[in-house]
Amino acid sequence: MxxxxxxxxxxxxxxxxxxxxxxxxxxxxxxxxxxxxxxxxxxxxxxxxxxxxxxxxxxxxxxxxxxxxxxxxxxxxxxxxxxxxxxxxxxxxxxxxxxxxxxxxxxxxxxxxxxxxxxxxxxxxxxxxxxxxxxxxxxxxxxxxxxxxxxxxxxxxxxxxxxxxxxxxxxxxxxxxxxxxxxxxxxxxxxxxxxxxxxxxxxxxxxxxxxxxxxxxxxGSYRYRIIFKGSGGHSWGAFGLANPHHALGEAIHLFVQKANRFTTSGDRTSYNIGVISGGTSVNSIPFESSMEIDIRSVNPLRLDSLGGLLEESVYEALEIQNKMRRIGAPLTVEFVQIGNRPxxxxxxxxxxxxxxxxxxxxxxxxxxxxxxxxxxxxxxxxxxxxxxxxxxxxxxxxxxxxxxxxxxxxxxxxxxxxxxxxxxxxxxx
Ligand SMILES: [Zn+2]
The missing domain is CATH 3.40.630.10 (Zn peptidases)
Structure with missing residues (x-):
């Protein structure tokens, strides 16, 4: 009752x-x-x-x-x-x-x-x-x-x-x-x-x-899965490798700043990072870091624009983190659209x-x-x-x-x- x-x-x-x-x-x-x-x-x-x-x-x-x-x-x-x-x-x-x-x-x-x-x-x-x-x-x-x-x-x-x-x-x-x-x-x-x-x-x-x-x-909504990938390694022994979690965090920071500005005016548009995953232990550099994002808008053009800001942020973050790398191979990223509702x-x-x-x-x-x-x-x-x-x-x-x-x-x-x-x-x- x-x-x-x-x-x-x-x-x-x-x-x-x-x-x-x-x-x-x-x-x-x-x-x-x-x-x-x-x-x-x-x-x-x-x-x-x-x-x-x-x-x-x-x-x-x-x-x-x-x-x-x-x-x-x-x-x-x-x-x-x-x-x-x-x-x-x-x-x-x-x-x-x-x-x-x-x-x-x-x-x-x-x-x-x-x-x-x-x-x-x-x-x-x-x-x-x-x-x-x-x-x-x-x-x-x-x-x-x-x-x-x-x-x-x-x-x-x-x-x-x-x-x-x-x-x-x-x-x-x-x-x-x-x-x-x-x-x-x-x-x-x-x-x-x-x-x-x-x-x-x-x-x-x-x-x-x-x-x-x-x-x-x-x-309408667009949904994305973004996966940063690297070789992964020991947190001390392999320090200097590019870290997929760091790139993911960078991408989130860049995107949220842009998306916040974009959505404060104009037709109603929303964004949400709903899932973050990856990593194996506190003392391991992860080999993978991923997130899933949902964006919605009453206006199809704004879905495209916000999707574009996300893509821009992800590749910017990849570049920034790869520049910080001291050893090993650069990170790669998969940028996949997993949903499209008009x-x-x-x-x-x-x-x-x-x-x-x-x-x-x-x-x-x-x-x-x-x-x-x-x-x-x-x-x-x-x-x-x-x-x-x-x-x-x-x-x-x-x-x-x-x-x-x-x-x-x-x-x-x-x-x-x-x-x-x-x-x-x-x-x-
Ligand atoms: Zn239903």
């Missing part, structure tokens, strides 16, 4: 601290009317009530999927399970693509366009993490329980309801369970789909928390965005436009209509071992996703 209070107050604090970057949106009356008309169709009404009926089944699947591990780059087992679940429903085809995404195509009656509904398979938790779901009261605890396994369960609930309510869409609907959304996965699943997959005309991701959230702006922003007037706002309002929330770093970054940067909507319920501690999720009216998030998908793909007959 104490823990729960802490979590909820933390969430509120987070929401408040983000408030400055959010915009509560007024909803266009044309789209409000469109959603209202849609909800008066008898099959849609039936679908809406089936979503409520299927709450227990959706929770059971949610738990089953959570307990199937999906570490970064090892989503295969969960992907197989998800594919088996998908195959129980009437889809025109279900397949796994070259990078491990699971796709299920439900052809439309016209089929001129394709709308995707996506949730991601991967979690941030390494192999061996205990992913068993624990229940305290009605709260579910497990690593990955919210992010994004709840999204996967919602995706199946929508698919099931389309079938059971016998709803046919005009456009094709492509259900996607994607790999590589988190961290160093670097959106590789969605990147693959947009480079080698079928033609996609609009994209809806289910990821992130609250039902009010509509992400239409991609927060930024971008879509016009509010796009029908998909308007529909997302209208369904959110119809489901009783004041919609809030947000910027995020999700699968939708890729289509957003390509100018393809895309949004990320929330999973519903209440949750916290995402990416931590004590992640939790509570089903408070979460079926409403599924209903919202269902309505948005139907509004975008068109309902026929």
């Amino acid at each position: 104490f823990f729960r209070i802490f979590c909820i107050s933390f969430l509120l604090f987070q929401a408040m601290s983000l408030f400055g970057q959010e915009r509560v949106m007024r909803v266009n009356s044309h789209y409000q009317a469109e959603i209202k008309t849609l909800t008066q169709e008898s099959k849609v009404m039936r679908g809406m009530s089936l979503i409520e009926e299927y709450v227990d089944a959706t929770r059971d699947l949610h738990i089953k999927l959570t307990e199937m591990p999906a570490p970064p780059f090892q989503e295969g087992r969960r992907a197989q399970l998800f594919m088996q679940v998908m195959q129980q429903y009437d889809l025109d085809s279900v397949w796994m693509d070259g990078v491990g995404n699971v796709l299920g195509l439900r052809k439309g009656t016209v089929g001129a366009k394709t709308v995707c509904l996506d949730a991601h398979l991967d979690t941030v938790f390494p192999e061996g993490t205990d992913v068993r779901v624990r229940m305290h009261g009605d709260t579910l605890y497990a690593p990955g329980i919210g992010d994004d396994t709840r999204g996967l369960a919602m995706l199946i609930a929508v698919l099931r309801v389309l079938n059971d309510a016998d709803i046919h869409t005009s456009d094709n609907v492509l259900f996607v369970a994607s790999v590589g959304e988190e961290g160093l996965g670097d959106l590789r699943g969605v990147k693959h789909i947009f480079s080698e997959g079928p033609q996609i005309d609009s994209w809806i991701s289910i990821d992130g928390g609250g039902r009010a959230s509509v992400v239409t702006q991609g927060l 930024s971008g922003e879509l016009p509010r007037a796009l029908p998909l965005i308007q529909r997302a706002l209208a369904t959110t309002a119809y489901m009783g929330k004041r919609p809030v436009i947000r910027r995020g770093s999700t699968n939708a970054n890729i289509p957003i940067a390509m100018g393809i209509p895309a949004v990320t909507i929330g999973r519903g319920g209440i949750g916290g501690n995402a990416h931590a071992l004590n992640e939790w999720w509570l089903d408070r009216d979460a079926y409403k998030a599924t209903q919202g996703a269902f309505l948005l998908l139907l509004a975008q793909s068109g309902i026929s007959g």
Whole structure:
């Protein structure tokens, strides 16, 4: 209980601290009317009530999927399970693509366009993490329980309801369970789909928390791994060798001075050295010293500029430290970009965005436009209509071992996703 209070107050604090970057949106009356008309169709009404009926089944699947591990780059087992679940429903085809995404195509009656509904398979938790779901009261605890396994369960609930309510869409609907959304996965699943997959005309991701959230702006990031290398040796006996840690420290110092100046004005841009490693003992000159850096910006040009400052600092540091060297071979450096998530922003007037706002309002929330770093970054940067909507319920501690999720009216998030998908793909007959 104490823990729960802490979590909820933390969430509120987070929401408040983000408030400055959010915009509560007024909803266009044309789209409000469109959603209202849609909800008066008898099959849609039936679908809406089936979503409520299927709450227990959706929770059971949610738990089953959570307990199937999906570490970064090892989503295969969960992907197989998800594919088996998908195959129980009437889809025109279900397949796994070259990078491990699971796709299920439900052809439309016209089929001129394709709308995707996506949730991601991967979690941030390494192999061996205990992913068993624990229940305290009605709260579910497990690593990955919210992010994004709840999204996967919602995706199946929508698919099931389309079938059971016998709803046919005009456009094709492509259900996607994607790999590589988190961290160093670097959106590789969605990147693959947009480079080698079928033609996609609009994209809806289910990821992130609250039902009010509509992400239409991609927060871009670049990530780097930098490794200084030398021969290494005894701290006394080999003194005078160039020291990789000293070079790393020099590079950090140079970069942070420049990056601090660069980020104090202009579009919001951040930098973070998140991981430093290397060295074997206090009396050994290390043979390797490395760091991982994340930089983010709402503006793609500023990502390039800050990336350039980092590169400049690293090579300057290499030169300085190699000049100090008294014996041995010079240090070398590997400068590797390990992540590239593009930024971008879509016009509010796009029908998909308007529909997302209208369904959110119809489901009783004041919609809030947000910027995020999700699968939708890729289509957003390509100018393809895309949004990320929330999973519903209440949750916290995402990416931590004590992640939790509570089903408070979460079926409403599924209903919202269902309505948005139907509004975008068109309902026929
Ligand atoms: Zn996620």
